[in-house]
Amino acid sequence: MRILLSIFGFLFLMAVAGGAGMLAIFWHFGQGLPDYTQLENYEPEVMTRVHASDGALIAEYAREKRVFVPISAIPPKVVDAFVAAEDKNFFSHPGIDFASVLRAAVTNVVNMGTGKRPVGASTITQQVAKNFLLTNEVSYERKIKEAILSFRIERAFSKEHILELYLNEIYLGSGSYGVAAAALRYFDKSLDELNIEEAAYLAALPKAPSNYHPVRNHDEAKARRNWVIGRMLEENYITEAEAQAAWSAPLQGKSRESVDTYQADFFAEEVRRQLVDRYGEGMLYDGGLSVRSTVVPRLQDIADKALFDGLVEYDRRHGWRGPITTIDLSGNWQQALREVETPADIPWDRAVVLDTDANEAKLGLMNGEQGRIPLRFLTWARPWQKGQTLGAVVNRPSDVLKPGDVIYVKHFAELDGETLPPNTYGLRQIPNVNGGLVAMDPHTGRVLAMSGGFSHDLSKFNRATQARRQPGSAFKPFIYLAALDQGFTPSTLVLDAPFVIDQGPGLGKWKPGNYSGQFYGPSTMRLGIEKSRNLMTVRLAQTIGMPTVVDYAERFGIVDEMPDVLSMSLGAAETTVMRLTAAYAELVNGGKKITPTLIDRIQDRRGNVIYRRDERECTLCQDVEFRNQMPPDLPDTREQLTDPASAFQMVHIMEGVISRGTGRTIAELGYPLAGKTGTTNDSRDAWFVGFSPDLAVGVYVGFDDNRSLGDKEQGASAAAPIWKEFMRGALEGTKAIPFRTPPGIRMVRVESRTGLPAGPGAQDVIWEAFKPGTIPASNDNVIDGGYSGSGNSDNSAGAVSGPGGIY
Numbered sequence: 001m002r003i004l005l006s007i008f009g010f011l012f013l014m015a016v017a018g019g020a021g022m023l024a025i026f027w028h029f030g031q032g033l034p035d036y037t038q039l040e041n042y043e044p045e046v047m048t049r050v051h052a053s054d055g056a057l058i059a060e061y062a063r064e065k066r067v068f069v070p071i072s073a074i075p076p077k078v079v080d081a082f083v084a085a086e087d088k089n090f091f092s093h094p095g096i097d098f099a100s101v102l103r104a105a106v107t108n109v110v111n112m113g114t115g116k117r118p119v120g121a122s123t124i125t126q127q128v129a130k131n132f133l134l135t136n137e138v139s140y141e142r143k144i145k146e147a148i149l150s151f152r153i154e155r156a157f158s159k160e161h162i163l164e165l166y167l168n169e170i171y172l173g174s175g176s177y178g179v180a181a182a183a184l185r186y187f188d189k190s191l192d193e194l195n196i197e198e199a200a201y202l203a204a205l206p207k208a209p210s211n212y213h214p215v216r217n218h219d220e221a222k223a224r225r226n227w228v229i230g231r232m233l234e235e236n237y238i239t240e241a242e243a244q245a246a247w248s249a250p251l252q253g254k255s256r257e258s259v260d261t262y263q264a265d266f267f268a269e270e271v272r273r274q275l276v277d278r279y280g281e282g283m284l285y286d287g288g289l290s291v292r293s294t295v296v297p298r299l300q301d302i303a304d305k306a307l308f309d310g311l312v313e314y315d316r317r318h319g320w321r322g323p324i325t326t327i328d329l330s331g332n333w334q335q336a337l338r339e340v341e342t343p344a345d346i347p348w349d350r351a352v353v354l355d356t357d358a359n360e361a362k363l364g365l366m367n368g369e370q371g372r373i374p375l376r377f378l379t380w381a382r383p384w385q386k387g388q389t390l391g392a393v394v395n396r397p398s399d400v401l402k403p404g405d406v407i408y409v410k411h412f413a414e415l416d417g418e419t420l421p422p423n424t425y426g427l428r429q430i431p432n433v434n435g436g437l438v439a440m441d442p443h444t445g446r447v448l449a450m451s452g453g454f455s456h457d458l459s460k461f462n463r464a465t466q467a468r469r470q471p472g473s474a475f476k477p478f479i480y481l482a483a484l485d486q487g488f489t490p491s492t493l494v495l496d497a498p499f500v501i502d503q504g505p506g507l508g509k510w511k512p513g514n515y516s517g518q519f520y521g522p523s524t525m526r527l528g529i530e531k532s533r534n535l536m537t538v539r540l541a542q543t544i545g546m547p548t549v550v551d552y553a554e555r556f557g558i559v560d561e562m563p564d565v566l567s568m569s570l571g572a573a574e575t576t577v578m579r580l581t582a583a584y585a586e587l588v589n590g591g592k593k594i595t596p597t598l599i600d601r602i603q604d605r606r607g608n609v610i611y612r613r614d615e616r617e618c619t620l621c622q623d624v625e626f627r628n629q630m631p632p633d634l635p636d637t638r639e640q641l642t643d644p645a646s647a648f649q650m651v652h653i654m655e656g657v658i659s660r661g662t663g664r665t666i667a668e669l670g671y672p673l674a675g676k677t678g679t680t681n682d683s684r685d686a687w688f689v690g691f692s693p694d695l696a697v698g699v700y701v702g703f704d705d706n707r708s709l710g711d712k713e714q715g716a717s718a719a720a721p722i723w724k725e726f727m728r729g730a731l732e733g734t735k736a737i738p739f740r741t742p743p744g745i746r747m748v749r750v751e752s753r754t755g756l757p758a759g760p761g762a763q764d765v766i767w768e769a770f771k772p773g774t775i776p777a778s779n780d781n782v783i784d785g786g787y788s789g790s791g792n793s794d795n796s797a798g799a800v801s802g803p804g805g806i807y
Helices: 002-029 036-041 076-086 098-110 124-133 140-156 159-169 179-187 196-204 218-234 240-248 265-279 281-286 297-316 333-338 472-485 525-530 534-544 546-555 566-570 577-588 644-659 664-669 715-731
Strands: 048-051 057-061 290-293 349-356 360-365 370-374 405-411 425-428 434-440 447-451 493-496 509-511 521-524 599-603 609-612 674-679 685-692 695-702 746-751 765-770 799-801
Touching: 048 265, 048 281, 057 265, 076 124, 076 159, 076 196, 076 218, 124 140, 124 159, 159 179, 179 196, 196 218, 196 240, 218 240, 265 281, 265 290, 265 447, 265 599, 297 434, 297 447, 297 695, 297 715, 333 349, 333 360, 370 405, 370 425, 434 577, 434 715, 472 525, 472 534, 472 546, 472 566, 472 577, 472 644, 472 674, 472 685, 472 715, 493 525, 493 534, 521 525, 525 534, 525 644, 534 546, 534 566, 546 566, 577 644, 577 685, 577 695, 644 664, 644 674, 644 685, 644 765, 664 715, 674 715, 685 715, 695 715
Parallel strands: 048 290, 509 799
Antiparallel strands: 048 057, 290 599, 349 360, 349 405, 360 370, 405 425, 434 447, 434 695, 493 521, 599 609, 674 685, 685 695, 746 765
């Protein structure tokens, strides 16, 4: 009996010592552990998504691609699959599954010396502790800390909350974090669309995601998936029939197609910059923002194509600069061709020239097929020469190409109604000129389309928002608008004659001139815009005063600070396509201030609206049942920048630019349109900016290094064709709407040359817009800008030529 008591006493002491040891270990390693209570307000790193105005996805920004889903929205079959595969006793253990730990220990002892990998017994709670609060260090110390934290987490949180943490945080391969992102990545489905075998596959991934890819490791992945299905059957989560059906189902990964995605690289990048400026990079990449942008995919497609084609067309007028590179044809030319790096967003094929004869160049394509470029498709490719001039005429293909040249080609099945032989291609090259296009709603400032250059892959620089360039004559309408506000009329005569002004000590004399080099005498203000007369503009600016010109330039947001110098009247102050287009929009909307915006609304991860473009309150818009009633009237809070009548007069004058002036090639579209060309000194910048009643569009073309576009290039030749093609596509299928006339405007038939009301039998008559009481009876007064004549052409020794090429 004494021996028995001694044994029991020894065992009791050992138990006490063991317990004390365990308590000591827990006390020692439990000091300074991370604060597990932070898991109560779990906010994982969630991707930000940017959507087009129609809901199409245009960009995702994330460090970890994760979609957070609350546990209440995760289907039971997904929960069952993970519990069966990872922790069958999850709902009953206190954080540590002691039975599993013992079983794993026995298994590892049995497997010692066999080379088999040790098995673990981590519970879902332990994985949460490790993933959120600890490192991946492999050590007994980390495992003890993990166990302590698991006990604490289980006491603090419900099983459902722990599962929510686990299923949203776990990495499941291919850049997917959490079960929702993985469902989209592997099956292009939301969680509630998954079937049993798909849920089982996701639950098969946590152990080793890279080992169970559905394509690269198909057999291993299917075997692991089937094992999970078996575990679900053992735990009675599914029936025998469901298991048999799931086992027999093929494992087929599917690329993500159901989400309507759209490519708008320059637009999306500009949105990204604005989000970083507003919220910082942390919120952008981790905050799970949902951004509804203003871009209209149909208009963006038209904008991208119009700018792309227009830059290519300009480039072809100025010759061939040579192949991408040259490769050796004696080896494997197909492999060598594949290795040539080119931008991914260029829609042309790569080819290598295999041979040339008198009639065509023979091509090798990347797929191994052969093609041809007929001589007539090469005649444009005269050698480029300095100054954007052309070299010798092309008489044979060998004048342009030689064997081994790697080039861009475009396939043609037919051209101008002619069916071409199979495998016929045309020669292409990436332009070294660039440009930008902006289209916006003139009433709200919503940017509907924006293209910032020829290729986003080649250059991320956005010429629509970041390039600051001189607008040239595209600035002139705002000088004429200021004059209209001061009582001038479209029929006011301004002298078109030589002009020289002393710029100050050491600056010499400024002698602007018209592009034509001629002088036209007294001409109406309308003609000054339609024909883009520099000398009239300078005199008008001098008459109303440069402080007034500066005020209008800054008031309309064209520039922030314009020098009070007369040469600025010819558009020498730098601006951007976005700012100038917005200023033109403020003309056609009746002179109302707008702010260009690319974002309509931003929501946080919980769906709360944290930014809204239109901040006007509408109490009558809430909880309204629609019964075909009229929408409520909202207050117009836009600032009035100019007299609406003056704005309409300016719009009406710019209609004449298209019907009779520098933009007349656009008139064939048959819509009410207005706009203005702009070309700067030495043809460095080419512009066309204009509008329909409900769409304002600006186009700029120029070299990034600010060199000349060529002596014969101007806004009408380089930018207007792009503007025209955009408007052709944008307005297709719409009704022709006239420009809206404000109250008080009188439309009068006048002689176009004199601007006076037309009498019976008058020739060359146009309609002109006048404010009440301003219809001219005579035109005896001629504005000369107060010019005294000193320093004129008869007394201009030492005069220096100013921007006479601005028009």
